[in-house]
Amino acid sequence: MTDTRVRLWLGPIAAVLLFAGMFAVGLMIPGYSHVRQTVSELGEVGSPGRLAFSVLLLLVATCLVVFATGVAATLRAAGGSTVPAYLVGAMAISAAGVGVFAFPHPLHNVFGLSELVGYQAPLVAALACRSATRTRPIRTFSFVMYALVVLAIAANMTTLHRHGTLWLHIQPYYGVLQRLLFAAWFFWCAGYAVLLMRMRRPR
Numbered sequence: 001m002t003d004t005r006v007r008l009w010l011g012p013i014a015a016v017l018l019f020a021g022m023f024a025v026g027l028m029i030p031g032y033s034h035v036r037q038t039v040s041e042l043g044e045v046g047s048p049g050r051l052a053f054s055v056l057l058l059l060v061a062t063c064l065v066v067f068a069t070g071v072a073a074t075l076r077a078a079g080g081s082t083v084p085a086y087l088v089g090a091m092a093i094s095a096a097g098v099g100v101f102a103f104p105h106p107l108h109n110v111f112g113l114s115e116l117v118g119y120q121a122p123l124v125a126a127l128a129c130r131s132a133t134r135t136r137p138i139r140t141f142s143f144v145m146y147a148l149v150v151l152a153i154a155a156n157m158t159t160l161h162r163h164g165t166l167w168l169h170i171q172p173y174y175g176v177l178q179r180l181l182f183a184a185w186f187f188w189c190a191g192y193a194v195l196l197m198r199m200r201r202p203r
Helices: 002-008 010-026 050-077 083-100 106-118 121-128 133-161 165-200
Strands: none
Touching: 002 010, 002 050, 002 165, 010 050, 010 165, 050 083, 050 165, 083 106, 083 121, 083 165, 121 133, 121 165, 133 165
């Protein structure tokens, strides 16, 4: 039980590590703007922060893999589906790929798009919960966070219409918009971990 609890803590740790790391790597790049520029620019080819960014994402991916094993163990013990754990694991693979294959490598965008699989984790986590009272907070929280993830994805899709009026208004703040998507999913990740730990407590 203690071992599983430790592994679940890797969810919140991954979230803190990602955002603290992005800020730290940004300090290594003269003139970098977290408001205007994309996260990928932190580790693109030729960037002073390329190595640090790659290491950061590999550490985050490692945390997510360990977290996923804790999620699987908890859900298995509760008699539930372990599919949410596999989707967290999918996000870990995507994060590692984005870090290893720096932009403009063709695989960078492939792994970036593959994050759409991991983004479904909150929905699957909500659907995987039974109607028992102890799982209701997880179900509610996951549905709410999935709605925020979907809204953030939709907002980020404005990059497909870069000649439109809407993009002209969004472009100066696109860095924030992109980070809101990451924030929504990783906040779910952290909250899901805490709720799973509460569910494990004997009553």
